[in-house]
Amino acid sequence: MGETAARSLRADAERSVRAILEAAERVLAQEPGASMEQIAAAAGVARTTIHRRFANRQALIDALASSAARQLAQAIDDGRPDTAPPLVAMHRITANVLQVKSAWAFALGLPADPGSEAAALHQDIARSCTAVLKRAQDAGLIDQAADLDWVRRVYYALIGETLHGNAGGADPDTLAARIIDTLLHGAGPRA
Amino acid sequence: MGETAARSLRADAERSVRAILEAAERVLAQEPGASMEQIAAAAGVARTTIHRRFANRQALIDALASSAARQLAQAIDDGRPDTAPPLVAMHRITANVLQVKSAWAFALGLPADPGSEAAALHQDIARSCTAVLKRAQDAGLIDQAADLDWVRRVYYALIGETLHGNAGGADPDTLAARIIDTLLHGAGPRA
DNA sequence: ATTATCTGCATCAGCTATGTTGCATTTAGA
């Protein structure tokens, strides 16, 4: 069960942990090699406080990755991937994911080492994603001969590219619409 | 004129520089924070030799980025983006780029700071790329209403995703064909 | 109100990477 051994921290301590994780995301996104000192400063906390909650740098990174992965999994579940009509689910999920990924870009870009909670979550997520695509394929939205694994990877890539260019300002629904349109139809001329 | 002030190094020195750059790519691709010592070892060279040719770590990274960007630009030019028929140019360019990017993944993924040679080259590349897409659009391969900047970014993303999953084994032409097909038609059912 | 927890601050030891220098040796080039 990893590092989630937190046995009922005091309320202020829990606030500190959250502040540290959010600061770590902010700081490391700009400079992946940033020091604990910089993270502490951004969190409004002394460096020693970080060391009290996280044994070492790696433990902090792991916790960050887990936390972000949990939020991502939640964002997907909120889109009802198993029950909503495929197109609706895809749109909702995409919009949700865009928001979570834009807030936790660094943490979610981390290479999750096998066995970690984050890795397990990312596998679950990939499964959910493939399931939705399968439903879309059965509904005739995706070509029967298409390689769903490639389609899923293209979908991931479109999300990633959307986040790159966008400074976080544009409407998630508009962006999601473009992603799905591109995924299904590409850039070629419409019939 | 940046760091290319190299005034006729001796032949063996030039070999060393190349070995260092190639080793840096190899090592840093696996561990972006790797030490100069590790790079030197991988290059079969003493650490001090690296410091003789590159003032500091940043200078080495900059040189690496420039070198890789030059090769990428060359790979695109080799595809005759201005003269070959659009589809042919796109295919050739894609196959060439796949090979160069797979060999210099780290260097080309580096955030080129404005003003650097690498940044200028990447702008040239983006221009060439957009030009080819424009020709494809005029030829009716791409929808008239399409946003070419988005199309170009999607194209980049497809290349990036292709390189991720592929361990460098598959045939570049096959991969290029899938990229262009996906870019133009997406995953939807064929007419 | 009392207690257990949390935090900031100061401090310390240890480690590692960086960048430089001097010298002896090898190697390319004329």
Added chain:
DNA sequence: TCTAAATGCAACATAGCTGATGCAGATAAT
């Protein structure tokens, strides 16, 4: 062959990060 360039090696100084500790003051929880 002769010279200038290039390299390896050893050593050194510096700087920055990490992780740990002790203590005094602030804060939550009962």
